[in-house]
Amino acid sequence: MMDSLLAAATNPKNYLWLKWGHVLGMIIYIGGFLALTRLLGHAVRFESSTSRKDAYRVFRRMHKFVDWGGLGIMLVTGVLLLIMDPLAKNYMKQGYFHMKLTMVLVIVICDVVLTKKLFALTGDETDANATPFRILHGVSALALLGALVAIFVVRG
Numbered sequence: 066m067m068d069s070l071l072a073a074a075t076n077p078k079n080y081l082w083l084k085w086g087h088v089l090g091m092i093i094y095i096g097g098f099l100a101l102t103r104l105l106g107h108a109v110r111f112e113s114s115t116s117r118k119d120a121y122r123v124f125r126r127m128h129k130f131v132d133w134g135g136l137g138i139m140l141v142t143g144v145l146l147l148i149m150d151p152l153a154k155n156y157m158k159q160g161y162f163h164m165k166l167t168m169v170l171v172i173v174i175c176d177v178v179l180t181k182k183l184f185a186l187t188g189d190e191t192d193a194n195a196t197p198f199r200i201l202h203g204v205s206a207l208a209l210l211g212a213l214v215a216i217f218v219v220r221g
Contacts, residue, residue: 080149087142093135095209098176101128102202105183109193118188128183132176161219168212175205 101124108120156162179201186193
């Protein structure tokens, strides 16, 4: 029974579960990332250092487990889709695919910057600036819109 399930799951004709996993990973990753950048823009202005420290601790956990988990799901299922899909050679030649990958790369770069800034926060700062988090939020939201335009408008 297990062999037949594995064979069905790895059959190139039955890779719909990978598409759903890819979309789920994308929603978790980008949704969590956008929420985190928005929340950090407010948390750096908390009056109490104890409140800031508690918020940063929660945000670090959220970033590690939710955002990075979603990124892992999105990347693994995306690569598996390219490997298993018999039409992947044609897909990789399309301009919209490269536009989408470029937008995802922008979001991942924003994630690297956010990670450095988030793990550098201690909660003892009195002059922490919300602007970098707002910029990261805006740039990643624009990149998400660019990826959606590539998928739904350019692809047609």
